[in-house]
Amino acid sequence: MVPACLRSVLYVPGSNPRALGKIPTLSADAFILDLEDAVAPEAKVAARARVRDALEAGLGRGRTIAVRTNGLTSPWGPDDLEALMGRPDLAAIVLPKCEQPRDIRQVRAALGAQVGVWCMIETPLGVLRADTLAAEAGVDALVMGTSDLSRDLRVAPHPERLPLLHALSTVVLAARAHGRLALDGVCLELDAPEVFEAEARQGRALGFDGKTLIHPGTIAATHAVFSPDAAEVDEARRVVAAFGQARARGEGVCVYEGRLVEQLHVDAARALLAQAAFIAGRAG
DSSP, X not given: OOOSOOOEEEEEETTOHHHHHHGGXXXXXXXXXXXXTTSOGGGHHHHHXXXXXXXXXXXXXXXXXXXXXXXXXXXXXXXXXXXXXXXTTOOEEEETTOOOHHHHHHHHHHHOTTSEEEEEEOSHHHHHTHHHXXXXXXXXXXXXXXXXXXXXXXXXXOTTOGGGHHXXXXXXXXXXXXXXXXXXXXXXXXXXXXXXXXXXXXXXXXXXXXXXXXXXXXHHHHHHHHSOOHXXXXXXXXHHHHHHHHHHTTOSOEEETTEEEOHHHHHHHHHHHHHHHHHHHHHO
């Protein structure tokens, strides 16, 4: 089961036993055990066995654990799926370079409906087909793969990610159209916290639910950006209360601090309060 709120999703190399062992000590909302980019070809078979053993040992109990397999047409992808069959604590399969609905259907046929699919949108064709992919049954999230996408688009890194803005917004739009989570791509600037924070804030402003990470040191900063702060929560409560008073008077709208408040604003306020409650419950 994938939570409705995922602010931070940390990639963990499946070939790194030390990194896997640290998962129980980390506060990320979810973890992606990676069998693809983070694992060298000669280490993929051993990494698959290590991830399988970690899941069998209960790594997924009480946590949201996904596994990024190798591409289904790669030499390792089908065996990755077979190794993950019957893992009740596995929340999702992360499909790299997802472009075809048939790949989503293949995962569901192999692992069953209880395992979700997170589609990595990291190619131009994946962006163009984001709506089609998000519409498939079993898809829980669209995950941006900004590094691969930048390479395919032949664009250089930009401090404001201007060359990627169309793709980022397209993926958010597709996710929202079909009720899926939207997760922003990783930031490669590990020694520049101000760059990471600016990118995370941009992701939230674009509508992403959270961000994928490559270092545990960025979890706290991600939570700070993607969690409602005390002022936002207080504002949402006041909006809901003001509208409730207006409805008690038989009015369909109200004015709160000089702003017109309609049902859509109240729905957004209630969604923010639900997110804050979920985060508080997780922390508790």
